[in-house]
Amino acid sequence: MGKNYKSTKRAPLIAGVTLCVAGLICCIIFMVTSYKKANLSNDMTNLQNYASVSASEPQSETSIFPTANVDIPEKNLNFSELHKTNPDIYAWIYIPGTSVDYPVLQHPTDDTFYLEHNIDGSAGLPGCIYSELLNGKSFDDRNTVLYGHNMRNGSMFATLHRYADKDFFDANRYIYIYTEKGTYVYEIFAAYTYSDIHLLKGLDITSDEKFADYLESVLAIRGMGNNIDNSLNINSSDRIITLSTCTSNDTRRFLVQGVLLNGRER
Amino acid sequence: MEEKDNNTNELEELKLEEIDINEDPDESDDSQNLTDKNSAAARKKRKFPIWARILTAIFLIVVTVIIGWNILINVGKANLYAKSKDAVPQLPMELMDSAADVADVGWEEGWVRYNGKIYRYNKDVLTFLVLGIDKDERISDNTNGLDGGQSDGNFLVVLNPDDESVRVICINRDCMTDIDTYDYFGNYDTTTKAQLELAHAYGTTREQNMQNSVKAVSNLFYGIPIHGCVAINMAGITSLNDAIGGVEVESLSTFSTDGFDYHEGENAVLKGEAAYHYIHYRDEDEFNSNDDRMSRQRQYLNAFVAQAKAAIKKNPSLIANLYTKLTPYMTTDISIDEASYIGSTALGYSFSDNAISSIEGETVQGTYYEEFYPDEEALYQLIIEVFYEEVR
Numbered sequence: 001m002g003k004n005y006k007s008t009k010r011a012p013l014i015a016g017v018t019l020c021v022a023g024l025i026c027c028i029i030f031m032v033t034s035y036k037k038a039n040l041s042n043d044m045t046n047l048q049n050y051a052s053v054s055a056s057e058p059q060s061e062t063s064i065f066p067t068a069n070v071d072i073p074e075k076n077l078n079f080s081e082l083h084k085t086n087p088d089i090y091a092w093i094y095i096p097g098t099s100v101d102y103p104v105l106q107h108p109t110d111d112t113f114y115l116e117h118n119i120d121g122s123a124g125l126p127g128c129i130y131s132e133l134l135n136g137k138s139f140d141d142r143n144t145v146l147y148g149h150n151m152r153n154g155s156m157f158a159t160l161h162r163y164a165d166k167d168f169f170d171a172n173r174y175i176y177i178y179t180e181k182g183t184y185v186y187e188i189f190a191a192y193t194y195s196d197i198h199l200l201k202g203l204d205i206t207s208d209e210k211f212a213d214y215l216e217s218v219l220a221i222r223g224m225g226n227n228i229d230n231s232l233n234i235n236s237s238d239r240i241i242t243l244s245t246c247t248s249n250d251t252r253r254f255l256v257q258g259v260l261l262n263g264r265e266r
Numbered sequence: 267m268e269e270k271d272n273n274t275n276e277l278e279e280l281k282l283e284e285i286d287i288n289e290d291p292d293e294s295d296d297s298q299n300l301t302d303k304n305s306a307a308a309r310k311k312r313k314f315p316i317w318a319r320i321l322t323a324i325f326l327i328v329v330t331v332i333i334g335w336n337i338l339i340n341v342g343k344a345n346l347y348a349k350s351k352d353a354v355p356q357l358p359m360e361l362m363d364s365a366a367d368v369a370d371v372g373w374e375e376g377w378v379r380y381n382g383k384i385y386r387y388n389k390d391v392l393t394f395l396v397l398g399i400d401k402d403e404r405i406s407d408n409t410n411g412l413d414g415g416q417s418d419g420n421f422l423v424v425l426n427p428d429d430e431s432v433r434v435i436c437i438n439r440d441c442m443t444d445i446d447t448y449d450y451f452g453n454y455d456t457t458t459k460a461q462l463e464l465a466h467a468y469g470t471t472r473e474q475n476m477q478n479s480v481k482a483v484s485n486l487f488y489g490i491p492i493h494g495c496v497a498i499n500m501a502g503i504t505s506l507n508d509a510i511g512g513v514e515v516e517s518l519s520t521f522s523t524d525g526f527d528y529h530e531g532e533n534a535v536l537k538g539e540a541a542y543h544y545i546h547y548r549d550e551d552e553f554n555s556n557d558d559r560m561s562r563q564r565q566y567l568n569a570f571v572a573q574a575k576a577a578i579k580k581n582p583s584l585i586a587n588l589y590t591k592l593t594p595y596m597t598t599d600i601s602i603d604e605a606s607y608i609g610s611t612a613l614g615y616s617f618s619d620n621a622i623s624s625i626e627g628e629t630v631q632g633t634y635y636e637e638f639y640p641d642e643e644a645l646y647q648l649i650i651e652v653f654y655e656e657v658r
Binding site: 162165166167168220222225247 | 372373375376377378379380382384387444485486488489490646649
């Protein structure tokens, strides 16, 4: 009886302390997360300062760099400044209609480094848009694969998911890759969910024949939410880009693929 | 989440059942009292404790059976729906501190735009593939990787709890689609475009044969989930047919085969092999004779379902009976608990002649065999109609 009495007397005290502790924990979590968020957006706005889109104007190219015969949104990119920020930056990707407007990086030794490291080298999300060492930095491989997280806040490659909408797919068809040498333009021909197979290691595209088989298999994929344009006559002499991001399913990836227009006859 | 819902549903159902049971004994007592108005009633009252004991025992047995049955069908239900879990996008397991606001990407995973409107997969729908295999015997083990037999009949049966309907989609067996091929020893060879019916031939076990067909059909239908499959050797049709006392149809065509004669427009109750030949026969010399056969199969199916429903309503134990009758002729990945759920639900659903549709398309003569090319536009529209629901 005595024990019971004691415990009921103590109950309000315990409840009070618990409440205080819980409140304190909540405060700490809120402060930490908002600090992280502020840091993150600072990083991004700083970067955006290096690049600003101005009026669209046909790009004047040197004869060495093949042109794409497409109007290119001009960006004032200062690659030497970008290199000072991070020497692994080698290109800039911009997709009108999405929020994809980021530097492209490649780590000299560790392929997975930028999966969870930011532009300033700090560990954590959102990471960077990056390619792996199996790809060169000159966009002349049969398939250049760029990775980016499917961030819940819509950053990095999250807005690529808009390409699952046929109306959006039909209206937003170009990917622009700015480099020091010039600008590469890709016309998007496919957006679909696919297995998480490693596209460069798991699929053999080392010969024109194998590459043609692969392209054929992509164009034949059947899925209700897939958008695939068969009309571009893509063949093994083409060069493609694949943008890969996550889906809600661990073993599935959402891919957006474009064919390089520079030097391509249409 | 889903499991939790199921459990609460189960509890509610159980409570309802118990209330029903409670009422029953009272009613029977009342009626007994009404009929026995003589002095015997007094004696009965003295015996009441014994009756009470027996009633309690019966009550307990009934409750146990009902609880067991409910658990069985609810487990079956959960198992079935788990199979399409991946088709329904889960919330992203996100990659960002949880305090971050969710940006409006403007598009949800799994949405499909069709004619300007947005649709999503209807996760309430249950889809089953029913295959009629061209083997005239009981099921037996395969002797090699090419021995599975072809699927002459290919049907998708779709249960939709939203409008409580059953729909059947007949798929032309000559439908040209991607199928996985295997060699004699059962090793994967390649994926090639061929007649759908061939998919079932490949594989070293009956389960592999069946799954190869499931994969081919799901791919043909743009990746819709298939919750279960039954492959029935044609010979099983006879016993199934006879178990419900034969099926009455008005013959759609005139033909003779294996000593059985059919006359167009003539009414007949098909029994035993007569039923088998009615849905199996086709004039192999005639181009596109499969169309003629498919309309007979469709008509037969319709009549069969109507008669089976009536027979099962009269005698519910017929479901188990049919299952047992079919077992020697059938391969399935539908377990007994799943079958019980399907049986108990589908019985109340509507099934009308216009609930049977087939894939539109065109049959052309290939080098050796006929090839059916589906009208992709029409197929896509059919999938939206049957398996999807409008978001906005």
